[in-house]
Amino acid sequence: MWLHNANTHAYLSVWGSFPFFIKICFAISVVALAGILFAMTSIIAKKLAKKKEEQRSGLITERINEMLLSAVVMQQREDTGIITKKDFDIRPLYTLGLSAKKVKKILVNEMLNYRNYFSGTIADRVRRLYISMSLHEEAYARLYKGNWEIKVNALSELYKMGVETDHAYLLELLNNNDRYIREFARLSLMKFTKRDPLQFLRELNEPISQWEEFEIFLLFQQKNDFTLGSLEGLISLDKEPTVVSLCLQLAVYFRQWESVPLILELIQTPDLKLRAEAITALGKLEATDSAKYLIAIYPGQAHVIQLKILATLGMIRSGSYLRFLENEFISSQDFEIKKYASDAIIKLYPLSKITIDKLMGNAEALNQKILNHSLNPLLNTL
Template sequence: MNLSLYFNQFYLQFKAYPFFIQVAVIMIILSVTLFLVGNTILLFERFASAYRTSKVKLATDLVSAELTGNLMMTDKVSERDFDTIANRLKGIALKSRLYNQVLIDQIIFYHRNFTDSTEKILGRLFTKLDLIQSAVKKLKNGSWETKAKGLKEMQEMTPKDQMNDLIDPLLNDKNDDLRIEAQSAYLRLNHKNPFGFLQNATEPLLHWHQILLYELITNSPDLAIPDLRIYLKSPNETVISFAVKLVQFYQQLEAIPDLIALISHPTENIRAEVIEVLGRLDAEDAEEVMIGRYANESLKVKIKIIQAVGEITSGHYVNFLKNEFLTSAEFAIIKTAGCALAAHPEFNKDSFLASSETNLERVTIMNHCTNVLIRN
């Protein structure tokens, strides 16, 4: 029986079945086909992954042995030995793109984890092998993941400032992940003006962007510190927010007048952040402006104003705090005002409670605020 006759017979029998059985047979055939195709693809991917893993391990072992055995075991390497090792590693890199990438990754790994002479030797090696060109090629790739990897390689090996020309177009990229990598690279590579990217930032500095940049800044003591007042006037509100945090970190007291001007900013979050920082900077000049806006502010900003007055502790607005503690119907206001009063050195809880008509709830709150073990 030939194949066409077999299928013809199967088709005739299939047509003779009731409709629901036909549907069931089709579903079974589709399910079996999808099962076989899916498992075949999965099996192929596992074999491919295992093969790639073995290749990466082989390349990593080879590169690591060359680096640790011949280059990093001594503080001093002669030019002749250095050139010999560099030539061998160049030969390894030329084997394939995988070997080249493994070499880059291993040099960066050891560069990140070693200091002094070893770090310098690895930096020289990276330059000698011209591996920075690999990072440059990644920046020109269409994939944002590849561009981000190139940026990481560039900032780790700290190339010359001319590399900033390649980073600049990515500083306002629409992709959030790529944008933060570009901004981090700019911060580390641009030694003359590390914060310059803020001036032309059109995309938002997301909250997690600010956290990453702030961590990078606090761990980079050699950064040139700019006059942050120029960024407080940025049309980008997220840049203003970040600059406010940096004013506090760098204790730029000369920026206090500019911060005071921002107390009337139309955005609630900006006002709240500015008032919080003014309190931490002990900006007495800001108290009058804050109190003047208090009645028209949201609950969030009111709390920030009370906290700021409590941190400044000038004593000029103790009566304001007492009034809020005694008359406000908002628990958050009462508690914040109580703690702000307790922060004033001249404040006496007992005489205040004795001279005021306070209910048990407010007495309990004040006792809580004056107990240094629990008030926070």
């Protein structure tokens, strides 16, 4: 005992004689060595646990798939009969090594996969099965939890399953601090509003990401229980550019020719990107009447806008401004202007047949090359 104390005392006196920075380094080394041990243990433990879980979840996924196949895909009856919990009993799966919560999570993921890859009756059956198994109620419960991740996942699940959520609560979520929550709340509101789903875009004052733009566009593409209302107030200089950009895409997709005057007004925007999108939208809508206006503003426009105008004239296909395109092709010294003019002229075929023949006969080397490029079907496949 005495010896032990003497050793301890000696160690402590050596330790005490160490400068402060050495003590710190020593302490950090001890922490690092413990960390190394922890990291190695964690790698081994997690890898083994993951492997086990993957094996179990693989088996459960397989079983769930078999059940879903027979309940919703192989089901011959076209009736709307409800598949009950009793018909789709997942309780035996709880004995396969994963908790009931995890089994349900696998089931919901598989259901979402089915909804992604199937449409019509099968997608609807999956939805009804989801509801009859009260899985939507569990999602509702998660929706009111504080954690953003749980909330956003619940919102996304309900949205993708096509299950309506409490309207008032969704409106409340529109003011949430998290952008993903606001986004899914918006999507859900638009999905389940029949009369004027665009009202939520009208009230929107923040930019939307391109991803959300894609989501909303896809939603409207697949939504068949509504008519797209007027885009007045949405395709506007005062509106958030990202929202306007989305509405331009919607106007084109739904062939909303009544939006053309709004789009023409939008061309005055100082935002070059938006102006370019507006001009392209006119082209895609084949707004013949807008060609005159586009040519009138052409000289004062930025290079990128001039290119868009030329491309749009090709899309409009009226052929009335062939002379303008020909002139730009011949007289411009800019390669891209020539190229875009040439592409537009070729797009106007057969209206432009005489012009093409004339240009091919007289064109100098570069112009000839550009025309050949535009004419080559192998180069215009994208």
